[in-house]
Amino acid sequence: MIIKRPTDIPSSEITPEAIYLRRRDFMRGSLAGIAAGLLPGSLMAEDSTAPAGQALTYSPVAADATDQGFDTREARTPYEHVTGYNNFYEFGMDKSDPAQYAGSLVTDPWSVEVSGEVEKPGAYALEDLLAKVQLEERIYRLRCVEAWSMVIPWVGFPLADLIRQLGPTSRARYVEFKTLYRPKQMRGQRSAFSTIDWPYVEGLRMDEAMHPLTLMATGLYGRSLPNQNGAPLRLVVPWKYGFKSIKSIVSIRFTEKQPQTTWAQIAPREYGFYANVNPQVDHPRWSQKTERRLPSTLFNPNRIDTQLFNGYGEQVAHLYQGMDLRKYY
Ligand SMILES: Nc1nc2c(c(=O)[nH]1)N[C@H]1C(S)=C(S)[C@@H](COP(=O)(O)O)O[C@H]1N2
Ligand SMILES: [Mo]
Numbered sequence: 411m412i413i414k415r416p417t418d419i420p421s422s423e424i425t426p427e428a429i430y431l432r433r434r435d436f437m438r439g440s441l442a443g444i445a446a447g448l449l450p451g452s453l454m455a456e457d458s459t460a461p462a463g464q465a466l467t468y469s470p471v472a473a474d475a476t477d478q479g480f481d482t483r484e485a486r487t488p489y490e491h492v493t494g495y496n497n498f499y500e501f502g503m504d505k506s507d508p509a510q511y512a513g514s515l516v517t518d519p520w521s522v523e524v525s526g527e528v529e530k531p532g533a534y535a536l537e538d539l540l541a542k543v544q545l546e547e548r549i550y551r552l553r554c555v556e557a558w559s560m561v562i563p564w565v566g567f568p569l570a571d572l573i574r575q576l577g578p579t580s581r582a583r584y585v586e587f588k589t590l591y592r593p594k595q596m597r598g599q600r601s602a603f604s605t606i607d608w609p610y611v612e613g614l615r616m617d618e619a620m621h622p623l624t625l626m627a628t629g630l631y632g633r634s635l636p637n638q639n640g641a642p643l644r645l646v647v648p649w650k651y652g653f654k655s656i657k658s659i660v661s662i663r664f665t666e667k668q669p670q671t672t673w674a675q676i677a678p679r680e681y682g683f684y685a686n687v688n689p690q691v692d693h694p695r696w697s698q699k700t701e702r703r704l705p706s707t708l709f710n711p712n713r714i715d716t717q718l719f720n721g722y723g724e725q726v727a728h729l730y731q732g733m734d735l736r737k738y739y
Pocket of ligand 1: 497654656
């Protein structure tokens with residue numbers, strides 16, 4: 411299929427998100443089935459500003475997705491900010507370091523070790539895990555504990571779908587995740603200035619892990635994840651501060667006890683295990699009442715109010731019924 415570029419848009423002005431938005435509108439229309447996979451590829455091939463990564467095949471956002479919290483209609487953060495302003499300390503501490511240095515990470519082959527309280531432990535090749543799940547699009551807010559936020563169109567699958575297949579035992583109460591430790595390809599892991607005891611570790615309570623909003627992402631803006639965003643597989647927990655959404659996962663372990671997690675270990679008074687977004691519970695060194703929605707500049711900071719559970723309270727508040735959110739921050 412040959413699709414001509416519209417003559418009124420010079421190629422230099424076709425940004426990745428413009429391509430994505432056109433594809434998305436198209437997929438929401440009646441030709442979704444026929445077009446899937448064909449249209450974006452054809453457009454991409456002609457466009458030199460196209461992003462890295464493979465076009466993914468996934469289900470478009472469903473009609474009732476907004477009610478379920480799967481889709482926000484807020485403006486998506488432009489691709490260049492989503493992939494250029496990152497936290498991924500394995501590649502350095504500046505926001506631009508991951509985009510600059512994560513290209514050194516080799517993500518194929520990739521294997522995920524499944525262990526602990528589970529019926530089917532083992533080392534799984536990523537493609538075998540992905541063969542068993544269905545990819546879909548989710549448009550989520552991401553709220554960093556540093557008080558900035560984005561809106562990101564992820565592609566991924568519910569973590570619950572994977573957990574059900576792995577079969578946790580009745581003793582499994584938590585899930586622990588680990589990022590790759592490979593200092594030869596991750597310059598931040600070689601740094602003498604790092605306070606992190608690698609590898610980066612995160613965890614969820616089992617009911618949080620099974621919640622339908624909890625996503626394992628393999629892509630964004632319709633294409634496979636750029637390395638700086640946690641390729642090839644990362645967690646996305648939209649009602650929690652961004653540090654819970656661990657990148658480049660190589661280990662999933664089911665445990666009886668609450669796992670020790672990276673930031674809670676470094677500064678337990680500043681970062682808790684739960685890390686639910688909460689404008690009423692300030693960080694000891696700054697307020698969490700508002701956030702800068704990117705893109706944000708000195709003259710147009712785009713500051714907005716932070717919402718309890720990052721706006722997903724209707725979906726997740728019941729998980730924390732009776733818990734003191736000031737104590738379990
Ligand atoms: N392995 C690992 N995962 C990580 C981090 C990190 O430094 N290392 N940073 C976290 C933080 S603080 C945030 S805000 C999000 C940022 O995700 P993004 O760069 O895709 O927006 O990733 C999280 N996952
Ligand atoms: Mo963050």
